[in-house]
Amino acid sequence: MVRIAVLVSGGGTNLEALLEAEESGRIPSGRIELVVADRPSYALERAARHGREAVLIERKKIGMKLFSSELVDVLRNHGIDMVILAGFLSILPPSVIDQYRDRIINIHPSLIPSFCGKGFYGLKVHEAALERGVKVTGATVHLVNEIPDGGRILIQKAVAVLPGDSPETLQRRVMEEAEWKILPEAAQMIAKEIEDESR
Numbered sequence: 001m002v003r004i005a006v007l008v009s010g011g012g013t014n015l016e017a018l019l020e021a022e023e024s025g026r027i028p029s030g031r032i033e034l035v036v037a038d039r040p041s042y043a044l045e046r047a048a049r050h051g052r053e054a055v056l057i058e059r060k061k062i063g064m065k066l067f068s069s070e071l072v073d074v075l076r077n078h079g080i081d082m083v084i085l086a087g088f089l090s091i092l093p094p095s096v097i098d099q100y101r102d103r104i105i106n107i108h109p110s111l112i113p114s115f116c117g118k119g120f121y122g123l124k125v126h127e128a129a130l131e132r133g134v135k136v137t138g139a140t141v142h143l144v145n146e147i148p149d150g151g152r153i154l155i156q157k158a159v160a161v162l163p164g165d166s167p168e169t170l171q172r173r174v175m176e177e178a179e180w181k182i183l184p185e186a187a188q189m190i191a192k193e194i195e196d197e198s199r
């Protein structure tokens, strides 16, 4: 059974989707053993409600250097095999990327390579999509490497942009129709690869 850690910063709706998927048997190769937040966030309450260990490491308070070493320690102490970034807003330290090469996945709320990279996160992604006037957007799950949103694309799902959409209504639709579906699918895909490797 692959031991999974989920890193969060915000509301935790993607974490909720992962937990519900796992609890309904859609991630048979892995189990979410740990949730780590880089700031106080509602996602931590979601973890607690599902009886999962949740750790807060406040990056802004302790700085990137201490944050990095504490993150590496907590992942190692929990025997974590795979990491999922679910609305995580900190840059992942190179030490974590090195230790979990090809075992870290991230959900981005656009069809990469559109509207991604530095400065594209949260509502800003949907504001840019509306500004450009695209008729189709969506979400992408990709492996994480040193390049922001640069790793191998695993799964994408398209979502229509509707007349009159605001950034908020578009974000909600992309979450409901894409993010919350493809992140659990990708989690199972990579957990299965890791499981098969260790056989």
Ligand code: GRF
Binding pocket: 008, 009, 010, 011, 012, 013, 014, 015, 043, 086, 087, 088, 107, 108, 109, 121, 122, 123, 171, 175, 179
């Ligand atoms: C949302 O903008 C989502 O598109 C992105 O991270 C933000 C918060 O997600 N992946 P969550 O509710 O904290 O999972």
